[in-house]
Amino acid sequence: MAERERILTPAHAGVFVARSQVMDAGDMKRAVTRIAHEIVERNHGLDGVVLIGLQTGGVPLAERIGSELERIEASAATVPVGSLDVAFYRDDIGLRPVLPEAVTDIPFDITGTTVVLVDDVLFTGRTIRAALNALNDYGRPKAVQLAVMIDRGHRELPIRPDYVGKNLPTKRTELVDVTADGVSIGEVVNQT
Amino acid sequence: MTGMKHLLGIQDLGRDGIEEVMRITDSFVEVSSRQIPKVPTLRGKTVVSLFYEDSTRTRLSFETAAKRLSADTMSFSVSTSSVKKGESLKDTVETIEAMGIDAIVVRHSSSGAPHRIAQWTEASVINAGDGWHEHPTQALLDSYTLLNKLGTLDGRRIAIVGDIKHSRVARSDVHAFTALGADVTLVAPPTLLPPSLDGWPVDVSHDLDEVIPKVDAIYLLRMQKERMTEALLPSLREYTSLYGLTQRRARHLQDHAIVMHPGPMNRGVEIAAEVADAPNAVITQQVANGVAVRMAVLFLLLGSGVGLSE
Numbered sequence: 001m002a003e004r005e006r007i008l009t010p011a012h013a014g015v016f017v018a019r020s021q022v023m024d025a026g027d028m029k030r031a032v033t034r035i036a037h038e039i040v041e042r043n044h045g046l047d048g049v050v051l052i053g054l055q056t057g058g059v060p061l062a063e064r065i066g067s068e069l070e071r072i073e074a075s076a077a078t079v080p081v082g083s084l085d086v087a088f089y090r091d092d093i094g095l096r097p098v099l100p101e102a103v104t105d106i107p108f109d110i111t112g113t114t115v116v117l118v119d120d121v122l123f124t125g126r127t128i129r130a131a132l133n134a135l136n137d138y139g140r141p142k143a144v145q146l147a148v149m150i151d152r153g154h155r156e157l158p159i160r161p162d163y164v165g166k167n168l169p170t171k172r173t174e175l176v177d178v179t180a181d182g183v184s185i186g187e188v189v190n191q192t
Numbered sequence: 193m194t195g196m197k198h199l200l201g202i203q204d205l206g207r208d209g210i211e212e213v214m215r216i217t218d219s220f221v222e223v224s225s226r227q228i229p230k231v232p233t234l235r236g237k238t239v240v241s242l243f244y245e246d247s248t249r250t251r252l253s254f255e256t257a258a259k260r261l262s263a264d265t266m267s268f269s270v271s272t273s274s275v276k277k278g279e280s281l282k283d284t285v286e287t288i289e290a291m292g293i294d295a296i297v298v299r300h301s302s303s304g305a306p307h308r309i310a311q312w313t314e315a316s317v318i319n320a321g322d323g324w325h326e327h328p329t330q331a332l333l334d335s336y337t338l339l340n341k342l343g344t345l346d347g348r349r350i351a352i353v354g355d356i357k358h359s360r361v362a363r364s365d366v367h368a369f370t371a372l373g374a375d376v377t378l379v380a381p382p383t384l385l386p387p388s389l390d391g392w393p394v395d396v397s398h399d400l401d402e403v404i405p406k407v408d409a410i411y412l413l414r415m416q417k418e419r420m421t422e423a424l425l426p427s428l429r430e431y432t433s434l435y436g437l438t439q440r441r442a443r444h445l446q447d448h449a450i451v452m453h454p455g456p457m458n459r460g461v462e463i464a465a466e467v468a469d470a471p472n473a474v475i476t477q478q479v480a481n482g483v484a485v486r487m488a489v490l491f492l493l494l495g496s497g498v499g500l501s502e
Contacts, residue, residue, distance in 0.1 A: 085219065088231035088261075093495050100219040137228045 016177055018184035022168060025181050028149070031165035032061075035147055036068035038163050043114055046073050048142065050113045054131055055085040055101045057120030057178055061149055065118060082106035084117075089130035104134075111139035116163075120178040122148040125159035150176050150183060198310045198317040199489055201326040202367040210335060210368055213488050217336050220484040220491070223260065233495045234263035237294040242268045242284070242309075243320070244275070244300040249455055249479065250320050250330075254297045257486035261495070266293070281305065282312055289313050294494055298322070316493040324358055329489060330454055331364035333482040334411070335372060337474055340481070341450050342408055346373035351403050353379040353435055354413030354462055357386050357424075361454045362413055366394055379403055379435065383424040400435055404444045411452045412437055412462045428461055435462070442467045450474050 023031070043049050046069060053062030066081040087100040117131055128146060135141060147163035152170040170176065170185065177184045196204065205213070223231055239258040241251050251267065258265045268288065275284060281300075288296065295316040298306045303323030310317040321327040335345070342348050350369050356362045356378050369376050370393045377395040378385065389396065397403050404410065415428065425431050432438070437451065442464070445451070451463070451473040459465040468475060 087219070088223070088233040088491075093233055097496060099496050100216060103218045103222050105222075133232070137226060137230070139227075 014188040014190040018186040023183040035163045050080045052082045054119040058118045059083045062118035080108045086130035089134045115141040122151045125157040202328045202364045207371045216488040220487040234261040237263040239295045240266045241297040253482045327360040331368035333485040348408040350409045351407045352411045355384045
């Protein structure tokens with residue numbers, strides 16, 4: 001789940017107050033470029049590679065990585081980019097409000113492909129667990145890799161990213177806000 | 193729908209509530225289109241259908257919806273149950289509840305029965321049709337189908353034709369369509385209109401030929417022969433000649449206008465067989481959307497946790 005949604009959901013709901021910016025737009029751009037190069041290197045090209053962004057924060061990031069891949073591997077065919085909403089697969093259904101943010105859109109067959117899941121922030125790992133289950137219902141990928149802009153630690157499941165924009169040590173109570181303009185860390189202050 | 197525990201009538205939802213269900217339905221249409229049209233969302237939940245009136249499509253639709261959400265389903269139909277042995281509605285509900293269930297889908301011939309049941313149980317109650325009163329999930333799937341075809345209902349003209357008086361579908365549809373901004377015209381012989389239409393934001397016409405060229409959608413109601421105990425019509429043939437959507441009448445519809453029917457159809461009575469099979473008839477889409485809409489309702493009431501207090 002994008003951190004942005006975490007901010008808006010009850011139990012956390014309030015106003016996000018940024019304490020400091022940890023990446024600016026230029027840092028983000030360089031991280032996207034590096035991740036794209038790592039994807040090409042790791043997969044020896046882009047044969048059978050598809051990108052799937054997790055709603056909502058991972059979707060624009062997946063699109064950015066997609067166009068970067070096309071730029072650096074101009075000879076390769078277009079890399080398909082899809083989006084996935086994992087609301088129906090979450091393990092905290094009934095414990096906190098869960099609503100889908102957007103309709104899943106995977107307009108290609110993922111069976112036999114190498115799926116690179118893309119999200120903005122990796123935190124407990126539970127969203128990725130849900131995404132792995134969801135992917136199974138769409139097909140059987142040859143491999144699944146994980147790209148995130150921020151790894152903020154505090155994993156609750158044995159999940160590890162393959163491509164990381166930045167490792168960012170955080171406190172559990174802090175929030176990380178990723179936008180096109182950069183990454184900020186801060187707290188949510190309850191509105192009273 | 194946020195914070196609601198039961199779905200008893202469309203009137204409880206309002207425009208925002210209806211639109212929220214529509215938004216969530218989009219996601220379940222996507223789920224239903226997949227090779228494996230099933231999500232684990234309501235694992236461990238049990239949904240009971242308690243039907244005191246005959247129904248195939250509504251019950252099957254709810255059970256399909258529950259199964260696609262991985263809920264367990266139980267079915268209770270009056271003809272094979274202890275109701276025949278004289279058990280009261282309250283005792284039946286308490287017995288079912290004691291088995292540990294999460295939702296009851298009720299159809300009953302008495303208006304208000306689902307509201308009573310909601311007072312007796314901790315489970316979520318979903319009205320699948322009560323007497324002449326409401327059939328909210330039908331109105332939601334009709335709204336979804338209309339929005340899909342017309343884009344918006346604001347300012348769109350919809351005619352509802354037929355036995356309005358005995359129709360819970362008409363009641364719920366009027367509430368839903370007008371809440372979404374549509375102009376609704378009821379077309380029926382005077383004997384098939386409710387005694388009073390005070391407070392219904394609708395126009396009334398007795399002349400179908402005059403209405404047909406103006407509408408964006410025409411909704412035909414089933415002639416409910418089983419409710420025709422009073423002599424309200426001279427004959428079904430006369431009804432067809434004045435209020436049936438015949439091929440001749442259907443030619444006067446606008447090109448983009450769609451034809452809807454809640455089913456089951458009496459082909460040759462309220463709708464000609466050829467009209468029901470024409471490309472602008474969306475009757476099977478209504479059925480398909482029904483499953484997705486009911487998944488959305490079950491998810492919102494049982495799974496989303498939106499109704500949970502902090």
